[in-house]
Each structure stands twice: as structure tokens, then as C-alpha cells.
């Protein structure tokens with residue numbers, strides 16, 4: 001009898017689990033928010049549920065007249081009938097209030113909208129582009145930068161940002177590398193979590209915290225040939241060990257939403273990849289928030305050859321776990337009929353709506369739909385001096401010193417007779433990058449303005465335009481000046497009579513970002529020729545680079561004595577660069593992506609596998625190019641300082657298998673105080689799935705006075721020593737490990753240890 005009862009109980013449990021799984025019931029319903037969600041859900045009609053799963057782009061100047069005809073009129077009516085759950089690209093406290101009022105007052109249940117926006121590296125006040133911020137390796141500063149962005153964005157009515165982007169990328173041709181954390185999953189994961197914390201703060205119900213969005217799930221950074229939107233084909237080992245970790249870190253940091261992506265991943269568009277969204281994200285990782293499609297990525301499945309038509313799009317995306325549709329209009333047009341015909345279960349809709357409502361409750365929108373709509377706060381907070389100060393601090397920390405021969409830098413504060421050359425030196429727009437849709441054009445401090453604030457003993461000559469033709473814009477293809485060299489002579493004359501030349505060269509702000517892939521990675525247009533021409537008359541050049549991605553600059557690296565990586569540093573760009581050049585701040589950034597020597601090397605990344613023929617050997621049959629070295633021009637983790645650091649020998653204590661201690665002492669051997677980022681790398685020498693030649697597993701940034709030393713100890717646990725096998729299981733394997741603590745991925749003190757077998761292996 002007892003056995004029979006036990007059997008019946010097991011059958012009941014299995015049936016319940018199966019039925020929950022069939023119904024895709026992966027959301028919590030038994031907590032306080034869950035109960036409120038259930039109450040509301042029970043009152044909703046199918047139409048209203050489908051409405052929550054629909055997001056429109058801002059279609060109406062809300063404080064202007066109500067739309068009278070066409071598409072905008074139809075969308076406006078949808079606000080009133082509860083057929084819209086969210087809008088994007090509506091901003092301004094008054095605009096947001098007006099639109100919110102329409103929904104809250106006129107729709108039957110008055111469920112507030114959630115207002116999304118791309119707040120990528122600031123809203124009005126702009127921080128450096130995310131790749132540049134990542135070069136700071138300063139998690140507290142990065143978190144603060146996202147916090148400031150949230151404060152400004154929330155003051156203009158926005159309560160949801162489509163950030164952070166955490167797509168790992170190894171391909172500098174891909175324009176969106178500027179929006180991410182670089183090539184490394186460990187650093188990328190920590191940065192993703194810091195950004196999520198910054199945006200969401202410690203209490204989402206406050207009026208200055210906003211929901212974050214982990215994007216783009218998944219694989220978007222691995223587009224073939226670095227061409228945006230292109231196909232992605234990656235193996236399971238790369239997915240689990242490289243692409244997923246930052247997303248897992250964001251989920252652990254309680255990110256409220258996730259965006260899927262435009263790309264096809266291993267044959268399936270990510271927007272309808274049930275394995276990604278249901279099996280991995282929602283079931284395995286327990287994600288409770290909602291998934292939004294990327295802009296029209298639903299509709300694009302028709303072009304991919306995956307969906308027949310828009311109805312099919314709604315069916316595939318919803319059944320696969322894409323909860324809200326950005327701008328495809330597939331859900332709003334077809335979901336109701338799909339439920340009625342049985343192709344989509346109402347329980348699937350319920351699961352999506354629960355998730356969306358949960359985030360709205362957690363944001364406090366249900367209690368006060370207008371909590372972000374204060375024109376006074378808006379006026380007080382945008383471009384606030386405190387935010388400008390934070391942006392300046394972040395910008396200084398993001399700069400990487402690539403070369404400094406004979407101590408050319410820093411320049412003396414009373415240095416006379418300086419030439420400043422290059423269109424970007426006087427540009428107030430480019431340093432804002434391309435993802436600055438919330439901000440105002442031409443609001444960056446230019447390099448010439450920044451220099452003037454410290455030392456105005458300089459003359460400026462443009463040398464050549466970077467852009468050809470008319471005004472530049474966010475949506476139009478940029479035309480680069482490839483021919484006009486009429487300004488060269490003036491620049492050469494200026495350089496001839498100067499003691500030192502500062503040349504500011506690189507990419508226009510609209511050359512990186514979405515849709516802005518490049519097949520060439522050199523200095524665009526006539527800039528390389530300008531550099532070489534000026535060099536002929538004056539070799540004392542400080543090259544300041546402005547760019548949103550690694551560039552190939554082998555000639556400059558060989559010939560120019562000082563090179564400063566100045567990225568696109570946002571509102572305070574010029575001040576930050578000037579403070580570095582004149583030594584008011586000692587550079588401390590380290591590259592988050594390898595810089596190739598030539599474009600033929602990409603994808604290029606430090607944590608690659610070894611081939612079976614690592615070489616070098618004297619014959620031809622080893623892994624190499626006949627016309628280029630294998631190594632990067634500047635490796636991952638690289639960056640100089642105005643001082644020097646010496647690393648002592650490693651001490652390794654592996655007596656406690658679960659806490660392996662690796663330590664070293666670092667000394668500031670130069671003449672000035674400086675910050676260093678000490679980096680710890682491991683190599684698991686033999687694995688059941690081959691392991692990379694090196695993997696970052698720890699770092700610390702610290703300041704040292706000249707002559708001072710600091711002993712650092714890193715503790716390696718199974719979290720750092722393990723990896724995911726090809727079934728997605730986290731395993732830790734005993735055996736030999738190499739370890740290094742150093743100043744970059746290619747230089748440091750080395751040692752090794754043996755990891756003994758561990759019993760407990762996590763999933």
C-alpha cells in the first residue's frame with residue numbers, strides 16, 4: 001500500500017511538472033508581486049494580454065495635436081484600447097506623461113506603459129563609448145557611469161534602457177564592438193553586471209532607477225566577416241564558455257529584461273530560438289523578466305527564410321519565448337487569431353504577460369505611472385555638473401597609453417610652440433560616438449578646447465577633412481574624404497616650425513556602431529598620408545587616436561614616438577585627453593580588445609586554442625601567415641603608464657585544493673605615482689574539451705606611489721578553474737595548470753600548480 005501511494009505521488013508530481021512545462025509556466029506566482037500579477041491577469045481579455053506584448057516606436061509628438069490619419073492614428077487608438085504594452089523613443093517628462101495619461105485614463109484597465117530607450121553610455125551627458133569604458137577595468141567607475149545615465153534618463157521619463165550590450169566580439173570589423181565590453185568573457189561578465197547594477201540601482205521603485213536589458217541574446221558579436229546582421233555559426237563550447245557568461249552574470253545581477261538578436265545562430269534566428277530563450281534563459285538560468293525582440297527582428301525572419309509571413313512570425317517568436325515584439329507589429333496583428341486557432345496556447349501568452357507585468361510592478365509603475373514625469377527634475381538634472389564630473393573621471397580612466405618613447409609624454413604644462421593637426425582635434429561631434437540619440441550634437445569638449453584650458457601655446461591646422469560632402473547623420477552612410485589634400489601644406493608648414501606636434505586622427509563618430517562595419521581597419525581617408533607627410537618634417541609627434549574599435553596602425557606603432565588611445569570619450573573628451581597629455585592624470589587604461597597588425601588577422605583574440613602546429617618552426621607547415629606575424633600589434637590587457645611597474649616572482653600555495661592562492665609583489669619603479677591593473681591568467685593544460693592558451697580569471701586595479709610595493713593575492717576556486725563541457729555542464733577537471741600575473745595578457749610572472757580531483761561538480 002505504501003509503495004502504491006508513493007508511486008501515485010510520483011506520478012502526480014511528474015504530471016504536474018509536465019503540465020507546467022507544457023504550459024511554459026516558468027514564472028513565479030507565489031510571491032507578493034506574483035499575486036498582484038495574477039489578480040490583474042485574471043481581469044484581462046485576450047486582446048489586452050496581446051496588447052502588453054506589443055511595443056511601438058514613438059509615433060506621435062505627445063504634447064502636440066492628436067494624430068488624425070494613417071498609421072499614427074491607428075496606433076493612437078491602440079493606446080486607448082490597451083493594445084500597447086510599451087513604446088520606445090519617447091522622451092521628455094511632459095511627452096511621457098501625456099502618452100501615459102492616454103493609456104492610464106482611457107484604456108479599460110489603465111495598465112501603464114513602460115518607456116524604452118537606448119541609453120547606452122549616458123543620456124544627455126555622455127560617458128565614453130562602452131568599449132572605451134571597459135578599457136578602464138574600473139568596475140566601480142563603470143557602475144557609476146551607468147548610474148548617472150539612469151539618473152538623467154529617468155528624469156526625462158525613460159524607465160527602461162536597452163543596455164548593456166554584452167556581446168563578446170573578437171572581430172574589430174564589426175561596428176558594434178564599440179558598444180560592448182571587448183573580447184573577454186570574464187571581464188565582459190563583470191562589466192555587464194556592473195552596468196546592470198548601475199542602471200537598476202539598489203531599489204527599482206525609486207524614480208531614478210530604470211530597468212536594464214541584457215542584449216543581444218545570443219551570438220550577435222560573432223557575425224561572419226564582421227558584417228553587421230550577418231549569419232552566426234558557433235560551436236557549443238564557444239557558446240557556453242564565451243558568449244553566455246556575460247548574460248549569466250547579468251541574470252545573476254537581476255537584470256529585468258533581455259533582448260534577443262537579429263542574427264541567425266546555427267541556422268535558427270535568435271528571435272525564435274526556443275532552446276536559447278526557454279531552455280537556457282528561462283529554465284536553466286531561471287530568468288523571471290521578459291524578453292523583447294530586437295527592432296523588427298521578428299519580421300526579419302521572413303527575409304531569413306524562416307517564417308512564411310507575419311502571422312508565422314508571431315507564432316514562432318511567441319512559442320519560442322520572445323515575449324514582446326519591437327516594431328514588427330506581428331503580435332498585435334496576429335496573436336489573438338493564433339490563440340483562437342490553437343497554434344499558440346493561451347498559457348503561453350499568460351506566461352509572457354506575467355513577465356511583462358512583473359517588471360511594471362517592480363518598477364513601481366502600477367502604483368505611480370507618472371513617477372518619472374517631473375519637468376522640474378528634468379530641468380535640474382540633465383547636463384548636471386556632477387554628471388559632467390563623473391564623465392570626465394570615466395573618460396580619463398578609459399584612455400590607454402600605447403607608446404611613449406623617450407618619455408615624450410607628458411608634455412610640460414608650459415610647453416611652447418605646439419602644433420595641433422587633424423580634423424578630429426577640433427571636432428565637438430565625433431567624440432560623442434554614434435549611440436547618442438538622447439543627447440545633443442556638437443556638445444563634446446573638443447581636444448583644442450581641452451588643451452586651451454591647460455596650455456594655449458598651440459596653433460591648429462586641420463590638415464584634411466575627415467568627412468567629404470554635407471552634414472553627417474545617424475542614419476545616412478558616411479562619406480569619407482579620400483581625395484582632398486588641399487590642407488596638407490598648411491599643416492606641414494605649421495609642423496615645421498613647432499617643437500612638438502599633436503595629431504588627432506582616427507574614425508568619425510559615425511564610423512562605428514550599428515550597421516557600421518568596416519572591411520579596412522586603418523586610419524580612414526587621407527589621414528595616414530597626412531601623418532606620414534607631417535612626420536617627414538617633424539618626428540616629434542604625439543598621435544592621439546579617436547576610434548570606436550581597434551585599428552591597424554603598424555606604421556605609426558613603428559615610427560611615431562607617442563601614441564594615446566583616446567577612443568570616443570563622450571562629453572568631456574577634450575578635457576580628459578588634455579589632462580593626460582599634460583600629465584595631470586597618469587594613464588591607467590588597458591585594452592579590452594587586441595589590436596591587430598593587419599585586417600587579415602581578424603578574428604584575433606588572446607584566449608584562443610592552440611593548434612596542433614603552434615610552431616614556430618623553420619619550415620612552412622605550422623600555423624602562421626606567410627606575410628604577417630600571428631601576434632597582435634597591441635595585445636589584450638596592454639596599456640602603459642607614465643611610471644613603470646615591476647612584477648616579482650609568483651608564490652603559489654595549492655595545499656587547499658578549493659582555494660589555490662597565487663600571489664606576487666608589484667613595485668612602482670618609476671618616478672611618479674600611477675595606477676596599475678594586475679591581471680591573472682590561467683591555462684588548464686589538458687582538458688576533455690580543449691582549453692584556451694590563456695584565460696583571464698582575476699584582476700585588481702590599484703595606485704602606487706613611486707618606490708612603493710603592493711603584494712596581491714588571488715584565490716582560485718572551482719569557479720575560476722572550471723569550464724562548460726559541450727553539454728553545458730560546468731565541470732572542474734584535475735590536472736596541470738599554468739598561471740601568470742602580469743601587466744598584460746602577454747607579459748607577467750609565471751608559475752604552475754596541480755589541481756587534485758574534486759568530488760563535487762556543479763551543473
Ligand code: BGC
Nearest residue numbers: 088118162215216294295514
Ligand atoms: C538595435 C538594438 C536597439 C534597438 C532599439 C536595434 O537596431 O540592434 O540594440 O536597442 O534597435 O533602438
